[in-house]
Amino acid sequence: MGVGENAYTDKIMKVLILGGTKFFGRHCAEIALKQGYQITLFNRGQTNNSLYPNVEKLVGDRIKGDLVALQGRKWDVVIDTAGYFPNLPDLVRETAELLKDAVSNYVFISTISVYTEFQANGDETLPLYPINQELPQEMNAQAYGTLKAMAESVVQEVYGERGLIVRPGLIVGPYDNTGRFTYWIRRIHQGGEVLAPESPELPVQYIDARDLVQWIYQLVSTRKMGIYNAVGPKYSLKLGDFLATCQQVTDSSAKFSWIPGEILESQGIEPWQELPLWLPPQMQNTFACLSNSKALANGLSFRPLAETIHDIWQWDQVEQLEYASGLSRDKETAILQLLSNSISISPLLPTT
Secondary structure (H helix, E strand, O other): OOHHHOOOOOOOOEEEEEOOOOHHHHHHHHHHHHOOOEEEEEEOOOOOOOOOOOOEEEEOEHHHOEOHHHOOOOOOEEEEOOOOOOOHHHHHHHHHHHOOOOOOEEEEEOOHHHEOOOOOOOOOOOOEOOOOOOOOOOOOHHHHHHHHHHHHHHHHHHHHHHEEEEEEOOEEOOOOOOOHHHHHHHHHHHOOEEEEEOOOOOEEEEEEHHHHHHHHHHHHHOOOOEEEEEOEEEEEEEHHHHHHHHHHHOOOOOEEEEEOHHHHHHOOOOEOOOEOOOOOHHHOOOHHHOOOHHHHHOOOOOOOHHHHHHHHHHHHHHHOOOOOOOOOHHHHHHHHHHHHOOOOOOOOOOOO
């Protein structure tokens, strides 16, 4: 049986990772090595290049169309972690077509943002952003979803049943350079009065990068291709329970003040970015409530929330990165002070 028939040629799986040195890609590399796979990294060689000194590293630049290093080689699977590029579909097409006869399976890391609208318990059949259009000019959430949907269609066109498309929501874990989960862990560890958005009943979905990667390799090794929502956990998680778990893990004495959404909006607080996990009202009961039934039925499992929080906390205390996301202490203190003094709320900052 040949490559096109989805048969691996060796007992040790050969994995090509496009990226492999930042956050999710780094977990792809580490878990593959732990499982005894033979891996090759393809990237520009500019980020964390000292990692994995004994791993084969190919240098190229997809943005510039430099894929020469990939020519004339064969692997069992390629994992494409391509993110937010204006010409993402073109990048994916060039790579996918070049590797069509060089790999058995193409794994594309997409996003739940491909859905035009969200429905509670919505599955993989929800409507996607249209792909028969020009590339978006303005970079925003809709453009991101559109680009990913267009890239998905390329993988399906080129690989058909040999393609695996994974749609995660919020990916978290050590090495996370976005700081979305980490903001809450760090802030709660610091203690004091913590501004919490709206209600402890708000739904939360996330997936630990390590659980996601482990599951992807499981799917590949058992030839389970297709499209999957990769969200978790298995149970219905509420924001209050998440923050309380952060409090328990970090042994914090923090107290939470739940601030109504209209007040946060009046102060120009940016959902998701300044207050991670807080979404505009129209998305609160849908975006974070997608169905993961198909993924669960095909082996996706989750480590305990407390373990994820602990590992991120331990990593963050060592790295102490500066994150773009998260509410500044000055803004948090100002809002809490206004409320404690029972002063009528007026915008602290001009809204745009």
